[in-house]
Amino acid sequence: MLRILTALALFLSPALTAVAAEDWQPYANARFGYVLDIPPGFELQSEGDNGDGASFHANDNGATLSVFGSTLLDGDFETDVNDRIGYEREGQWRIVYSRVTSAWASFSGSRGEDVFYTRAVALCDGSAAYFRLQYRKSRLTSFDGVISRMAEALRPSEGCQHPPVAAVSNEAPN
Template sequence: MRLKFLAMVFLFATPAFSGDWWTYDNTRFGYSIELPEEFPVTIYPDNNDGLALAPADRSAKLVVFGTHMLKGDFSNQAKFRMGLARSDGWQISYSKVAGRTLSFSGTRRDRILYVRGISLCNGDAAFFQMDYPKTDMHRYDVVVMRLVRSLKPTEKCSSNRQVGERLFKTG
């Protein structure tokens, strides 16, 4: 009986989209993120600020992008992103801004939205935004968690460099 139980746990614990992942490096903004191979790219913007992706069944939408922050203020950028989501009808149920990171999630009708952002060294920010059906929550939660862990700046930041750049940009 115990062997059957362990076999069932292993069978159902195997995450969806456990196949190969690839690393997207955005040199324009200086960030990288791991993306599931099962999400082919649907849009390559001409300005090289990111990508749009979706699985073959188009049940989810994933957008990865970099952006310039007004005066390098990540807190204001976080508020702006949450405001955009609210204006699109998303009911935000979770949000956390901690230093150089932002996460928020919410729902709209039968869909879930998850947004993650990081502040970058040069006064820019990188984000991913994924929305997917509530009925597929278990399928996509593992994808979201890996995206959260893998979104990173590609340059090491030092506080002196950040301050110097901000002074240079504003002064």
């Protein structure tokens, strides 16, 4: 039995390495000063005319990704995030998870056969960066690793002196 497991591990090792080495593409936003890694398979669909962000689409699974910056009213990050959670509810999304701190926030929801996950981080100069990933419920577990990596990667650009963003919790996004 040990030989079979060892052979299987040796056989799968190159495949696992290839998956892990897939090319994530960096996205940097100069207007708001944030960076994020875009997962393999997501293609740029459009960029905001005002330079606040971009939208991406994955043709193989229909997922959509929006990345954007926001100027905060009175520099209040938590209010901005809570307002966005309210907008999702107005769009008939059922919020199933939310955690809001002064430096970062995560929230997710479901509606019909779709789910979304949003991550936000406070940036310098009274602004914030967000990403919102929407995909089919049937793909829930296949996006767990993608979401974890993206949540860790969303951060202020170099030179921002905002307090460090706390590490991503291991809680399930949905």
